[in-house]
Amino acid sequence: HMYEDWNFWLQVIQQGSLQYIPIISALYRMNESGIGQPNTNLDFQHEWFLFLKYTQEHLSTEQLNHLVFSAKALSECQILLDECQRKNDAVTLAEARFEKQLQQYQVDFEALNIKLNTQKKNYQRLQDKRALLEKTLNEQANKLEALEVQNQMLTDKILLINQDRCVKLPAWFKKKKSFTLGETMQFLQLNYIKAFFTHLLKGQFKQAFQRVLRKLRMRSLKPATRPENLNALTENGIDILATKHTHYIAELIKASLIKVGKNNVRILSPDSTVFSENMHFVICPQMFSKLPGLYISFQMEQSVSSRWFTKEYFNTLENSYAIMDYSQENIRFLQEQGHLSYKQIFWTPISNISQYRPQAESEIQPTYDVVFYGDVNNPRRQKFIKQLKRQFSVLIVSEVFGEALYQALQQGRVVVNIHYYENALLETTRIYECLSLNLTVISETSSDIKAHQNLMPYVTFTPINDIQAMCDAIQHEISQPVKAPQLPEDNENFHYFFTRMLNAVNMLGIQGFSSIPQYLTTKELQQRIVLTLPETYKRHLYIKKIQPNSTFFSGLRHFDGWVGAAMSFKYLSQRALTKQVPYLEICEDDVFFEKKFKQQYDIVKRFLFEELGDKKWDVFCGLIADLNDNATVQNVFEYQGIQFIELDKMTSMVFNIYNTKALNSLANWDASNRCVDTNTIDRYLESESLRVIVTLPYLVGHLSEH
Structure with missing residues (x-):
């Protein structure tokens, strides 16, 4: 083999004439350029041109082509080779960068590994700690x-030490020079004594003495203002003190008082x-610098904001005869x-007033799409109002009251309710005032909306913070x-809850029970x-959670x-x-249902109404x-794996089913008999000679910690 060397062949040609021999006379290496030695940078271009010059005349046309x-x-x-070289250089550069990045990753990984080991050591130290x-x-x-245990043994001594420290004696108590033990126990009823000593045994000294102080406060009242005499006091008249913003509530209270025969009612300036x-009755008592001597507060502030709930305000509420909310x-x-004690507080939900402002016969034609009334000096409300004004004509009404307010509200097709606070409770006063004026209301929903299902058919609610949803609802x-919305009379049963409060503080008197409105429907009574x-x-929350499909009756x-209770x-x-x-099936909110209750309850119902029949029993006692x-067993039954006992007496109201005879006995309970030993409702039923059915073991339990 010979490799190509153009200089060599050039010298050969110059030796003499060139003769063409049409056979292979030399073999060249493969895959080489044909110019010079392989893998050299020598330039043989000059020799290549000389070679062509001497050989051109001896080459055929085909060879030249x-x-x-x-x-x-x-x-x-060569061009392709140069391009490949460039690509190769780029790949080499990328490989170098990748290698550098890989090295960095390795360094980072080692650092993370060190950090992980450190954290493992710290975690182990925390576990040990x-x-x-x-x-x-x-x-x-x-x-x-x-x-x-030691504290329990020293209760009496600790009680004496902590009495002055734990209980702040109110002014009315300090005025009385002394209370003897005999005098105190004389007016404290048995249940108060029991509760008093229960608190002491638990070390709850403040709660124990608060109970005594509440009793002493009732004792210290003037005879005319004690609960037993309060109904007679109201014959002189009842006054209502309200701010201009809450005039509607004053009218609502006045309407209810008139319904129960309290006609001498004044709404004060x-x-x-x-x-x-x-x-x-003082509505929003924190707004007044001076208060009457004898008053019932209507607390209207929202607990989502604490700006009004100062110590002074709580004291004002506690000094009330009662607190409505x-x-x-x-x-x-x-x-x-x-x-504050629940015994002083009364839930009184706001409702509508039927035939409100009947004297306003002339209707005002709306000239605005939307009316908002209230405080607009609030960024949240301003954001809503700004957007509403882009799409609708909006009337803002502020610091306007009475008839002037009502005429202004009628100028809009829609009244909108926008919360002051994002997590606000529903402004039921504003909403029911508008509904009582036959106005259309669109409102944001609220954090407590589940408590206002009665409003759903009459108010359009939009999601909180959703301005566009409110705009869409207005446009629709x-x-x-x-x-105009067609509400039933007293949609939230305000009159029932208000008279419930009047009854509790004895403002209706013994015969005033008949003034309390009946509102439960037949369907509700059948549940x-x-x-x-x-x-x-x-x-209340406990029983609503475990009995969501029952009828909840707010007891008198x-x-x-x-x-x-009776x-x-x-x-x-x-x-x-x-x-x-x-028949009625009634349970109290401290009942406890066993896991097998539903199965056993179904058997009880079949036994009472199918096996015995409704003529052979009066009360089923759970x-x-x-x-x-002195109770005696009248009969014993075995039915579907449950033992039933028939007795002639019973004492318990936790979970009972009352047949017709028992219902008549309950309906005839004498409210004027105030003997606590014989006339509590269970002792009263015990004396009625009823046929009582009970299971062994009992169908339900009792949550004594409640």
Whole structure:
């Protein structure tokens, strides 16, 4: 083999004439350029031209063409080779960058690994510390338990030490020079004594003495203003003190008072500073610098904001004869943050007034799409109003009251309700005032909207903060013919809850029970009725959670608790007999249902109404709290795996089914008999010679901690 060396062949040609021999005379290496030695940078172009010059005349046309095309192909290959070289250089550069990045990743990974190991060590140290803390806590718990036992043994001594420190004596108490132990126990009823000592045994000294102080406060009142005489006091008249903003509430209270025969009612000027000795209703008492001597507060502030709930305001409320509040959320706040007793608080939801302003016959034709009334000096409301004004004609009404306000509201097709606070409670006063004026209302929904399902058919609600949704609702409403909302009379049963409060403080008198309106429907009476107090919010929330499909009846109240309980059963029984409902199933909100309750309850119903028949029993008792020593067993039955006992006496109201005879007995309970030993509702039924059916074991339990 020989490799190509053009210089060599050039020298050969110059030796003499060239003879063409048409055979292979030499073999060249493959895959080489054909110019010079392989893999050299020598330029043989000059020699290449000389070679062509001497050989051109000896080459055929075909050979020359081949040389030309080969040269062209060689040039293209060279270009391709240069391009490949550039790409190769780029790949080499990318590889270098990748290698550098990979090295950085490796460095970062090693750093993370070091950090992870450090965190593992820290976690282990925290685990060791936690174990040590748990051990310490267990030791402290054991010590605390020992101290509590010790504390229980020294209760009397601690009571004397803490009496002055834990209880701030009010002014009315300080005025009385002394209370002997005998005098104190004389007016404290048995249930108060029991509760008093229960608090003492639990170490709850402040709560114990607050109970005593509430009783002493009632004792210190003038004879005319004590609960037993309050109804007579109201014959002199009742006064209502309200701000201009809450005039509607004053009218609502006045309308209810007139319905129960309290016709001598005055709505005072907000500027009043001289008051009579009458009972007063004060709406928003924190707004007045001077208050009457005897008053019932209507608390209207929203507990979502604490700006009004100062210590002074809580004291003002506590000095009230009673406290009304429209919101169950507020009631919870008053007890938890204000430490006010539920016995002083009454849930009184705002409602509509039927035939409100009947004298305003002339209707004002709307000239605006939207009316908003209230305080607009609030960024949240301003944001809504700004957007509404881009699409609609809007009238803003502020610091206008009475007839002038009502005429202004009628100038709009729609009244909008926009919250002051994002998490606000529903402004039911504003909404029901507008509905009572036959106005169309569009409102944001609220944090407590579940409590206002009665408003759903009459108010259009839009999501909180959704301005566009409110605009869409307004556009839809104004595109429809004008149609006033048709509410039933007293949509939220304000009159019932208001008279419930009047009854509790004895402003209706013994015979005033008949003034309390009946509002439960036949369908509601045919369901299981849960007797509960919305003011005892923990029990109320508990029973609503476990019995969501029952009828919840807000029980009647009285300053003597057992009287209120008996009135509740009397009220329900009278309503059932009026509606011709043959039996009632009533449970109290401290009932406890076992896991097998539903299955056993179905068997109980079949036994009572199919096996026995409704003529052979009067009361089914789910639990007997206190069996009378003189009770006798009349019969024993076995039915579908359950033992039924027939007795002639029972004492318990936790969960009972009352047949017609028992309903008549309950309906005839005498409210004028205030003997606590014989006339509590369960003792009264015990004396009625009823046929009582009970299961063994009992169908339900009782949550004594409630």
